[in-house]
Amino acid sequence: MSTERYNAREAEPRWQRIWDERGIFRTRNDDPRPKYYVLEMFPYPSGRIHIGHGRNYVMGDVVARFKRMKGFNVLHPMGWDAFGLPAENAAIERNSHPGIWTYENIDTMRGQLKLLGLSLDWSREIATCDPSYYGEQQRIFLAFLKAGIAYRRESEVNWDPVDHTVLANEQVIDGRGWRSGAVVERRKLAQWFFRISDAAQELLDGLDTLERWPDKVRLMQRNWIGRSEGLHVRFAVQGPAPLSEIKVYTTRPDTLFGASFLALSPGHPLTEALAADDPALAAFVEDCRRGGTSTAEIETQEKMGFDTGLKVRHPLGGDPLPVYVANFVLMEYGTGAIFGCPAHDQRDLDFARKYALPVTPVVLPPGADPAAFAIDAIAYVEDGTLYQSGFLDGLAIPDAKEAVAVRLEGETLGGAPVGERAVNFRLRDWGISRQRYWGCPIPIIHCTACGPVPVPEAELPVRLPEDVSFDQPGNPLDRHPTWAHVACPACGGPARRETDTMDTFVDSSWYFARFAAEPGAVPLDSAAASHWLPVDQYIGGVEHAILHLLYARFFTRTLKKLGRLSVEEPFAGLFTQGMIVHETYRDAAGRWLFPEEVEKRADGTAVRIGTEEPVTVGAPEKMSKSKRNVVPPEAVAEGYGVDCARWFMLSDTPPERDSEWTQAGIEGAWRFVQRIWRLVGDCLALAGEPVARPDAFGAESTALRRAAHKLAAQVEEDIERLRFNVAVARVHSFTNLLNDAIVAARKGPVPADVAFALREAASFLVRVVAPMAPHLAEECWTVLGEAGLATQAPWPEVEPALLVDDTVTLPIQINGKRRADITVPAAASPAEVERAVLALDAVVKALDGRAPKRIIVVPQRIVNVVA
RNA sequence: GCGGGUGUGGCGGAAUCGGUAGACGCGACGGACUCAAAAUCCGUUUCUGGUGACAGAGUGUCGGUUCGAGUCCGACCACCCGCACCA
Numbered sequence: 001m002s003t004e005r006y007n008a009r010e011a012e013p014r015w016q017r018i019w020d021e022r023g024i025f026r027t028r029n030d031d032p033r034p035k036y037y038v039l040e041m042f043p044y045p046s047g048r049i050h051i052g053h054g055r056n057y058v059m060g061d062v063v064a065r066f067k068r069m070k071g072f073n074v075l076h077p078m079g080w081d082a083f084g085l086p087a088e089n090a091a092i093e094r095n096s097h098p099g100i101w102t103y104e105n106i107d108t109m110r111g112q113l114k115l116l117g118l119s120l121d122w123s124r125e126i127a128t129c130d131p132s133y134y135g136e137q138q139r140i141f142l143a144f145l146k147a148g149i150a151y152r153r154e155s156e157v158n159w160d161p162v163d164h165t166v167l168a169n170e171q172v173i174d175g176r177g178w179r180s181g182a183v184v185e186r187r188k189l190a191q192w193f194f195r196i197s198d199a200a201q202e203l204l205d206g207l208d209t210l211e212r213w214p215d216k217v218r219l220m221q222r223n224w225i226g227r228s229e230g231l232h233v234r235f236a237v238q239g240p241a242p243l244s245e246i247k248v249y250t251t252r253p254d255t256l257f258g259a260s261f262l263a264l265s266p267g268h269p270l271t272e273a274l275a276a277d278d279p280a281l282a283a284f285v286e287d288c289r290r291g292g293t294s295t296a297e298i299e300t301q302e303k304m305g306f307d308t309g310l311k312v313r314h315p316l317g318g319d320p321l322p323v324y325v326a327n328f329v330l331m332e333y334g335t336g337a338i339f340g341c342p343a344h345d346q347r348d349l350d351f352a353r354k355y356a357l358p359v360t361p362v363v364l365p366p367g368a369d370p371a372a373f374a375i376d377a378i379a380y381v382e383d384g385t386l387y388q389s390g391f392l393d394g395l396a397i398p399d400a401k402e403a404v405a406v407r408l409e410g411e412t413l414g415g416a417p418v419g420e421r422a423v424n425f426r427l428r429d430w431g432i433s434r435q436r437y438w439g440c441p442i443p444i445i446h447c448t449a450c451g452p453v454p455v456p457e458a459e460l461p462v463r464l465p466e467d468v469s470f471d472q473p474g475n476p477l478d479r480h481p482t483w484a485h486v487a488c489p490a491c492g493g494p495a496r497r498e499t500d501t502m503d504t505f506v507d508s509s510w511y512f513a514r515f516a517a518e519p520g521a522v523p524l525d526s527a528a529a530s531h532w533l534p535v536d537q538y539i540g541g542v543e544h545a546i547l548h549l550l551y552a553r554f555f556t557r558t559l560k561k562l563g564r565l566s567v568e569e570p571f572a573g574l575f576t577q578g579m580i581v582h583e584t585y586r587d588a589a590g591r592w593l594f595p596e597e598v599e600k601r602a603d604g605t606a607v608r609i610g611t612e613e614p615v616t617v618g619a620p621e622k623m624s625k626s627k628r629n630v631v632p633p634e635a636v637a638e639g640y641g642v643d644c645a646r647w648f649m650l651s652d653t654p655p656e657r658d659s660e661w662t663q664a665g666i667e668g669a670w671r672f673v674q675r676i677w678r679l680v681g682d683c684l685a686l687a688g689e690p691v692a693r694p695d696a697f698g699a700e701s702t703a704l705r706r707a708a709h710k711l712a713a714q715v716e717e718d719i720e721r722l723r724f725n726v727a728v729a730r731v732h733s734f735t736n737l738l739n740d741a742i743v744a745a746r747k748g749p750v751p752a753d754v755a756f757a758l759r760e761a762a763s764f765l766v767r768v769v770a771p772m773a774p775h776l777a778e779e780c781w782t783v784l785g786e787a788g789l790a791t792q793a794p795w796p797e798v799e800p801a802l803l804v805d806d807t808v809t810l811p812i813q814i815n816g817k818r819r820a821d822i823t824v825p826a827a828a829s830p831a832e833v834e835r836a837v838l839a840l841d842a843v844v845k846a847l848d849g850r851a852p853k854r855i856i857v858v859p860q861r862i863v864n865v866v867a
Numbered sequence: 868g869c870g871g872g873u874g875u876g877g878c879g880g881a882a883u884c885g886g887u888a889g890a891c892g893c894g895a896c897g898g899a900c901u902c903a904a905a906a907u908c909c910g911u912u913u914c915u916g917g918u919g920a921c922a923g924a925g926u927g928u929c930g931g932u933u934c935g936a937g938u939c940c941g942a943c944c945a946c947c948c949g950c951a952c953c954a
Contacts, residue, residue: 223871652880
């Protein structure tokens with residue numbers, strides 16, 4: 001038996017160097033093998049990675065390595081989502097440039113990722129802050145502009161009145177600026193948008209084609225797009241008013257006879273027109289504006305209304321309705337105006353109770369007494385039958401909706417139909433302007449004479465100036481002495497560059513297409529992208545289920561329409577992995593401690609190493625720098641080796657769930673790595689020199705070969721289905737069996753068939769673990785005397801005959817309870833099985849001479865005797 | 868509030884189609900080796916009763932369908948996630 005341990009610390013860097021020197025992860029676009037594109041969501045270079053970041057890269061790496069062994073030409077690239085606010089914050093703190101911090105972090109993190117032994121094609125590495133990348137993005141922007149997909153309009157931003165700066169939503173904390181603490185105001189600025197709402201229907205329909213996406217993510221996108229079907233209804237305003245009609249959107253036209261008011265959004269044009277002559281209304285609108293933008297605040301906000309004094313005619317002949325301005329009506333959805341039916345909508349009911357408006361129920365619950373039914377504090381929103389509703393009385397809700405639609409489509413107001421069927425989406429256009437420095441400049445020049453003029457293509461990229469300072473609040477591009485001041489490309493007159501930059505979600509909306517291009521090629525190479533897209537397996541956190549994935553889908557569809565890409569959907573397969581969590585530790589003073597500062601005692605308590613002071617152990621949480629519950633990859637690599645870290649990450653917990661990082665777990669992985677090393681050595685020592693395949697195999701060698709071939713077949717399926725934890729369990733199971741075989745073989749001289757089976761078992765085992773523990777596999781592969789690299793070895797060839805057993809053991813149930821089992825030839829017919837079962841002692845005893853009522857024989861599965 | 872998911876030993880979890888519940892690992896306990904320890908190896912480990920063969924119970928709760936339910940159906944409980952004044 002080999003007593004020498006596997007030395008990961010020595011072997012891992014050695015193999016990484018060899019992989020690197022031979023360039024085996026470099027991918028060529030002209031490789032004739034079938035393509036497979038694996039991608040993990042690229043990281044933001046925030047500083048250093050901890051082991052919690054590594055899980056999705058390791059999972060992607062297992063898939064990439066496995067697919068290579070199966071004969072695919074695999075693309076597995078890596079890059080950096082490098083623009084963003086944290087770099088600017090770092091620049092403010094250090095009084096330096098965001099790019100310095102960003103590129104330092106990229107260097108650090110690249111080294112850390114390399115440490116994990118990932119099979120990445122680093123030659124295709126990109127950073128979105130590289131001018132060659134964002135220059136192409138500017139070209140895309142201009143193409144969008146030309147196609148009418150990008151446009152400019154006024155929109156509200158968070159404005160910090162002390163720092164005189166625009167704040168991102170995450171910089172607004174409890175309604176106040178994160179630095180100044182000042183109450184944030186809403187201000188209107190002209191900003192750029194992408195017309196994603198026009199694509200709402202196709203983005204919704206496209207979800208049905210994404211069969212390899214989690215249902216959960218598809219549902220979240222479906223809800224986010226939020227399609228609803230309803231009716232536009234135009235109400236005529238009585239008497240003199242700035243507008244003669246008000247158009248509302250409703251999904252409940254059936255409740256029109258229960259309407260008791262109309263409500264306008266504070267931002268509605270009619271509201272604005274009325275407020276111009278009505279200081280009280282203007283003050284009310286101002287009041288509504290002051291409320292915070294956070295959802296929590298909106299939720300708790302009380303309903304507020306302002307009676308405009310206007311009345312509208314009821315389109316179906318009911319009483320005239322008063323028109324209010326109400327804080328709960330959104331300008332961005334529908335028409336910015338609603339009709340209120342308090343009896344059947346909770347918000348309308350709350351409003352009606354506050355302002356003493358009538359509450360008329362028009363939908364009667366099934367079986368309710370119309371004379372007794374009344375609405376108190378809860379609106380009735382369930383099924384029912386229409387009543388108190390004229391021509392709708394007696395109809396079910398869907399029929400009433402239809403009847404109202406038909407009737408109002410037939411009525412006219414000012415020459416147009418009163419009612420019009422309409423589909424509404426929750427999805428709004430994507431505002432991409434950010435009043436920030438560290439982002440992709442929007443390639444537009446504003447000319448007082450010509451308006452916004454695109455930067456000519458030849459002048460792209462519009463580069464960010466390097467000489468900027470962050471010692472004052474606001475966007476340094478705004479106060480740069482020369483950068484923004486340029487001549488208008490159209491008229492040559494003095495003009496000013498757009499100083500807004502793009503939302504960083506734009507950067508991540510096409511990077512997967514950028515990776516398709518070989519190094520040095522044009523950034524968005526249509527032919528290369530057609531070859532590689534869609535991504536076969538995309539892996540990332542579920543926190544990107546909506547925005548990033550929706551924007552990337554929108555970009556891909558749009559780029560296809562513009563002839564730049566050939567697919568509509570970027571990601572054929574999506575997997576959302578769980579987080580790695582770790583216990584937290586605090587000392588007596590409540591300070592967070594790093595795991596390496598803490599020693600856990602056998603009695604369950606924990607103390608601080610060195611000082612022996614007691615430590616409070618908190619529940620496992622997402623690894624985060626602030627709580628110090630992080631484990632650096634370097635520490636694991638030096639202590640146990642990265643294969644142990646990889647193995648542990650894949651073990652036990654299903655990949656979509658959160659997984660707890662523990663000392664015991666990493667030690668278990670270490671033991672297993674050593675066990676594989678030892679078993680491979682043992683197989684070799686027993687088998688001796690390689691032997692030719694024997695003509696016949698005995699029972700012992702056949703059993704071992706069956707197990708090895710089943711292992712390869714099952715792990716293949718497990719990896720295909722990303723069930724890494726199950727794959728790991730199967731490998732464990734196999735090593736238990738292999739160990740038994742080794743112990744048995746030691747008892748005497750090893751026959752040739754057993755020797756062959758032992759070598760084969762070792763070879764299978766090494767290749768099966770190769771995607772998960774690649775360094776160990778290389779070391780074992782060398783020991784086995786195999787030529788080439790394990791990484792480049794083919795996945796074990798499975799002999800189908802070895803996957804089926806010739807006998808099968810069936811459990812025997814009597815009245816549904818397991819009482820015995822029976823081993824029969826796998827080919828036995830149900831009748832033969834039944835005969836054998838009836839002869840069993842336990843069955844004879846249970847039947848006690850009577851005939852069984854029924855016998856159910858499920859071939860290969862179970863037999864149930866009903867006595 | 869709306870939508871979705873999850874619930875199995877001390878712990879992480881396994882269980883194609885409804886077919887032996889608890890694979891595999893961790894932990895624990897016992898043993899071998901050792902002067903001793905570490906490492907390694909072997910064994911036990913759902914609960915209850917029994918020395919034991921064995922018997923009974925058991926997959927959040929209650930009920931149902933079925934020869935047979937962790938799996939299907941109905942009601943409920945708990946936790947988690949997403950959205951949230953979307954008319």
